[in-house]
Amino acid sequence: MDILGSIKGESQSTSGLRDFLPKVAQSTAPVLITGETGTGKERVAEAVHVLSRRKDEPFVSVNCAALPEGLIETELFGHERGAFTGAVARYDGRAAQADGGTLYLDEIGEMSFYGQAKLLRFLENGRIDRIGCDDNVTVDTRVVAATNQDLEALISKRQFRPDLYYRLNVARIEIEPLRNRLDDIPTLVNSFIDEFNRRDGRDVGPPDGSLHELLEDYDWPGNVRELRNMVEAVFIDPPDGRISVADLPPAFRRLIAGHRTTTMNERDRLLAALNRTKWNKAEAARLLNISRMSVYRKIAKYRIAQSPLIPR
Structure with missing residues (x-):
């Protein structure tokens, strides 16, 4: 599949996006994709992965808006068997599942403050602390986050951590609305x-x-x-x-x-x-x-x- 060819359009904005994506893909920096609902943020995230050196490794997608606060840590970073009631088997978590590849965090603006703190720590050192495990594991996972919200406005309302924003906002891709x-x-x-x-x-x-x-x-x-x-x-x-x-x-x-x-x-x-x-x-x-x-x-x-x- 020609991933760049799947991003259709003849406008200057879309042509510029197709030119920019291979450059972002070759970087190892975190990526922040912004754009309104329905603009194709996940397609762009997939393009970043496919065009990168990680293309043969997993692309793991997480909908942050669908993660209850009590499950964020275990869903992203996993748990050991018996770590809590219902943990009948070890679970690696999405970040470890994406080791060597890309972890796509959709609707990052919906993540709770608690989850943001955990994510920030992971972005800073690449280490995963599974619940119930005394040892941490280091993984090589690139994070690509996306949002349809104005994160700067959320920061001013104290609903999004500025330190996480600065950590994510390295390779910025803004998708213009269709209008x-x-x-x-x-x-x-x-x-x-x-x-x-x-x-x-x-x-x-x-x-x-x-x-x-x-x-x-x-x-x-x-x-x-x-x-x-x-x-x-x-x-x-x-x-x-x-x-x-x-x-x-x-x-x-x-x-x-x-x-x-x-x-x-x-x-x-x-x-x-x-x-x-x-x-x-x-x-x-x-x-x-x-x-x-x-x-x-x-x-x-x-x-x-x-x-x-x-x-x-």
């Missing part, structure tokens, strides 16, 4: 159509022009995962030829229609404020009760061009 890389949508949609055609033995064609325009008007809060789900839903009752707007699931058509109404209202309000203030961005921001940077972002988002009759 910021709309150039990726045609490639992604076509790749999903090819995937489901092969899976289901169909011959569904690419989207027509009106559907492409509609897809690029939507904000995709669920990112690539939402886009994939939408294409898969079309294959429940697929068209004979190209996919049109009418072939989308009714719920999704309503979602996009509602988004378009909201978008037009927001665009109209922004344009009215800009015209009223003669395109003074700071004054328009005050009128709209948003930041000046938000005004710039929305101008770019809605592709609003300033009239040549209005002074800059």
Whole structure:
């Protein structure tokens, strides 16, 4: 499998990501992957592993959000037989299972303070203390962590340890949301159509022009995962030829229609404020009760061009 080829898209952001990943992979430093839900953080983590010298060793994934505080230590670092009630056999733990390879910690922002302290100690010395064992074991495990949360904000709220953040935030990979890389949508949609055609033995064609325009008007809060789900839903009752707007699931058509109404209202309000203030961005921001940077972002988002009759 061409792991870099599986990261689809023609946008500058995605092309830069594909260029950067081999460099990160050859490092031994911890990796922190940030991005909204559905942007493909685990795929990127797998790419770091496959492109590294550890590719023939285990890739072990842990969902930190699903780990109760009482089980974090034993799940990550293991226990000896009889260490506690129910410990009927020795368990090595995920960090040891990934020895020589990669330990992927998904949703690291959900880990408790207790678990963060244990993880920090492991990152600093590579040693594992199994519960009930007097001797520790040293392993060669690379940690790749991912989160959809703002860890800096969690630090300011005292919900995430700054020392762990600094230890993880060495090789940083930030994945842009799909709404910021709309150039990726045609490639992604076509790749999903090819995937489901092969899976289901169909011959569904690419989207027509009106559907492409509609897809690029939507904000995709669920990112690539939402886009994939939408294409898969079309294959429940697929068209004979190209996919049109009418072939989308009714719920999704309503979602996009509602988004378009909201978008037009927001665009109209922004344009009215800009015209009223003669395109003074700071004054328009005050009128709209948003930041000046938000005004710039929305101008770019809605592709609003300033009239040549209005002074800059």
